[in-house]
Amino acid sequence: MSSAPATHNYTDTAHRLIHQSKRSILTSSLYNYDDASIREITRECRYLNGQINSAIDALSNLTEHSLLDTDKPSLAQLTILTLSAQRNKRCLLAYHHHRLSKLSTLYWQSGAALAHLLNEHNGSGIRQLISPHELDYLRSYASLITQFKSPFLDVVDISSTSLEPPKDLHISVRVVRDAGLIETHGGPVHFKIGQRFMVARSDVERLLVQGYLEEVE
């Protein structure tokens, strides 16, 4: 990397990332992992770091006194370079942080069903949208949550329930996607698309969360 493009200000790409995150929050949807921008920003950081180092080298043979007196432009340049580099880093981290929390949220929303989230969420799953590292993260996160909830499992599965207080034991549901044969307290039930059932909420909580069934008022 010899120099940054002329029409491009430092940290422009980083700001684009932040706008993406903002858009993702406003539309509450997950976008593709922006690998190209990440690479570009990282490259810019390394370039800036080189510039900073050579600026420091050039200034280091001056004493503090003469530095303040004679070389204000170089000092100002150094400040701008440093701030840009730091801003890039913070933007990168903010982007990744936002994505991680989005992924965790999606994980909980899908009833802690990782395979379902990756492959079938909203039709095609989120596997195409995330980076390999994010996939690793989700897998480890899922195993952490499994560990965390195990002491409660005898009584409640803290990941299966939607966070709505239950009103009735039984609910009326409509099947919106074939769910196959499901074991319930009243015996096995075959859920076929289009059918309606009156079932115990606790039996089908997971199917509701994952979008196989829809509650009918």
Add this chain to the structure above:
Amino acid sequence: MSRRNQLLSSMDVDDDDEMPSMPSMRPSSYAQRTEDTGSSKPMIDIDELMAQDADTPECALAQLTRAWVAERGAPVLLEWQGDVVDEVMSQVEEQTKIVESLKSDDRSTDEEHFQLILVQTEVERAKYVITSYVRARLSKIEEFAQYIVANPSSHTNLSGIELSHARKFWRLVENHYQMSVLQGLPTAMRGLEDNQNGKSMMAEPDVDTAVFIRARRNVGEVQLPQQAIQLMKNDCYLVRYRDVSYLIASGGVEIV
């Protein structure tokens, strides 16, 4: 058989005409059935419950419900109510067993079956409170994982499993940042604890958040930064969490 009689005699569904219009959060009634065997007290609804004196012992589910409301209102992690959660969980387990055995018993009458449905509904609600309580805490733990790991003083309010989750979770997130971002940057820029322009990178609980509080007993005069207030029982105020955290810890006021 004795257990069965105990259960049914304590439910008193018949006495209670306002059953369908009860608020959905009715924490006392469930445990009342388990603990208050044989009494003919009608179910207590939430307002009466809130009006209870602080010194009358509350049942476990009522305590848990209060902890749950407080946890969702407070900006920081409050003390983990392990004993209460255990108590409610074992009550849920016990009730589920009784319900199962009664359901499969052919001698149960229709009326008893109806009563069973009410018990089951209450059990489901208790489970919901446990879940929501645990998850409210979990989301705070994950949000402030870095802060918790760096500050041993915050560990006292966490259960063992929560603390280990905080540690593992932060290690996971840190590792992700390293792999995805930091290892591509120059060595000097790889820290996660920069403190640029006074802005720390660590997410800390904001103790200046405003919370609604209600006094559970007569607290008397409370000194706030701008003014002093007389805090009498059932008074509600909107205050900064920081200014009243000691009252919340002592149980004099609750977050609503």
